[in-house]
Amino acid sequence: MKKALITGITGQDGSYLADLLLDKGYKVYGLKRRTATPNFENIKHIQNEIEFFSGDLRDMTSLAEAVQAIQPDEVYNLAAQSFVGDSWRQPIYTSEVTGLGVTNMLESIRLSKPDARFYQASSSEMFGKVIETPQTENTPFYPRSPYGVAKVYGHWITVNYRESYGMYACSGILFNHESPRRGIEFVTRKVSDSVAKIKLGLQDKLLLGNLDAKRDWGFAGDYVKAMWLMLQQEEPDDYVIATGETHTVKELIEIAFEHVGLNWQDYVVQDARFMRPAEVDILLGDPTKAKKQLNWEPQVNFEQLVKMMVENDLQKYQ
Numbered sequence: 049m050k051k052a053l054i055t056g057i058t059g060q061d062g063s064y065l066a067d068l069l070l071d072k073g074y075k076v077y078g079l080k081r082r083t084a085t086p087n088f089e090n091i092k093h094i095q096n097e098i099e100f101f102s103g104d105l106r107d108m109t110s111l112a113e114a115v116q117a118i119q120p121d122e123v124y125n126l127a128a129q130s131f132v133g134d135s136w137r138q139p140i141y142t143s144e145v146t147g148l149g150v151t152n153m154l155e156s157i158r159l160s161k162p163d164a165r166f167y168q169a170s171s172s173e174m175f176g177k178v179i180e181t182p183q184t185e186n187t188p189f190y191p192r193s194p195y196g197v198a199k200v201y202g203h204w205i206t207v208n209y210r211e212s213y214g215m216y217a218c219s220g221i222l223f224n225h226e227s228p229r230r231g232i233e234f235v236t237r238k239v240s241d242s243v244a245k246i247k248l249g250l251q252d253k254l255l256l257g258n259l260d261a262k263r264d265w266g267f268a269g270d271y272v273k274a275m276w277l278m279l280q281q282e283e284p285d286d287y288v289i290a291t292g293e294t295h296t297v298k299e300l301i302e303i304a305f306e307h308v309g310l311n312w313q314d315y316v317v318q319d320a321r322f323m324r325p326a327e328v329d330i331l332l333g334d335p336t337k338a339k340k341q342l343n344w345e346p347q348v349n350f351e352q353l354v355k356m357m358v359e360n361d362l363q364k365y366q
């Protein structure tokens with residue numbers, strides 16, 4: 049039975065990846081931070097099938113002990129301070145977790161299970177103020193937030209460990225991916241949750257920042273399959289994972305409100321508090337390499353994704 053260690057198992061991607069690996073017959077281990085109150089919302093349906101290790105990406109002792117004890121075949125490093133907006137408010141913390149945390153994980157593997165296959169959750173935020181469109185594996189990085197800068201470090205240290213020590217280390221450059229398990233502060237979930245509440249008379253207005261930003265949004269359930277595929281190849285490599293379509297925040301709002309029969313102009317208010325000090329105006333990924341080499345294809349399109357999220361939040365409040 050193959051053994052996989054997932055950091056960030058309580059998050060959106062960690063939970064979908066755990067579902068996938070359990071389905072494939074893996075023994076799944078999850079690194080989890082201690083919290084004062086339970087934090088199992090995304091994994092409550094599989095909680096009893098996972099073996100947890102207590103740890104934090106900033107504390108290498110906890111990671112090294114987990115790797116030593118588990119001797120995993122595959123390690124998926126999904127843990128991060130992942131909210132771009134907060135990375136300006138907590139830049140040092142973000143660098144430590146999202147940046148240096150990757151080295152802590154790689155060192156833990158190098159010291160006691162160097163043949164484990166490693167996946168690093170890199171991000172399209174590394175392209176930031178984009179040098180070219182669409183973005184590919186060869187597009188130079190120009191990060192625009194402390195989060196993006198930390199992810200560039202995580203990406204290059206992963207490449208460096210592959211080249212320095214011959215480790216099977218991959219960096220998946222994933223564009224935005226969403227789901228009903230998305231954190232409430234991200235724009236898609238903020239919109240789906242608010243639309244559901246407005247429809248049910250539980251909220252009056254939806255306060256948002258930049259409506260013109262464009263993102264290449266896909267479904268998280270599709271994207272975790274690409275993570276697994278990257279670790280099943282003969283050689284480790286880096287891949288862009290995206291849909292190849294881009295949409296504005298305004299289009300997202302239009303579809304979400306229209307789905308419940310409301311006009312977004314009656315409810316959406318722009319609020320400077322949700323604007324960012326430096327914005328990423330457009331992201332559009334070219335997933336050709338992943339399609340060819342991994343045989344990966346996204347199954348859920350943008351409109352289906354938005355409707356799925358609104359439906360889920362409607363059911364929750366009903």
Ligand code: NAP
Pocket residue numbers: 055056057058059060061062080081083087103104105106125126127128129130131145169170171172221222223224225226231
């Ligand atoms: P998420 O929902 O925010 O989950 C982040 C996970 O990291 C949570 O389980 C969180 O635990 C854990 N974590 C945070 N700080 C930690 C620390 N110091 N030590 C150990 N664990 C810690 O993020 P996601 O959307 O699933 O994304 C997964 C990964 O992919 C992240 O690295 C993210 O930066 C990256 N990524 C995401 C996207 C996207 O569109 N979703 C795109 C590209 C890359 P708690 O539950 O305890 O907070």
Ligand code: F7E
Pocket residue numbers: 130131132133170171172173222223224225233234235236238255256257258259261262263297322323324327328
């Ligand atoms: O913002 C605009 C905002 O916070 C998307 C993370 O998973 O994907 C995610 O990062 C866009 C931005 O995601 C609001 O300015 C407008 O242009 O949903 P978001 P993100 O910053 O793209 C990447 C790939 C990651 O790696 C990250 O971990 O929407 N926007 N008004 C707003 N955004 C938020 N959050 N809230 C608003 O009110």
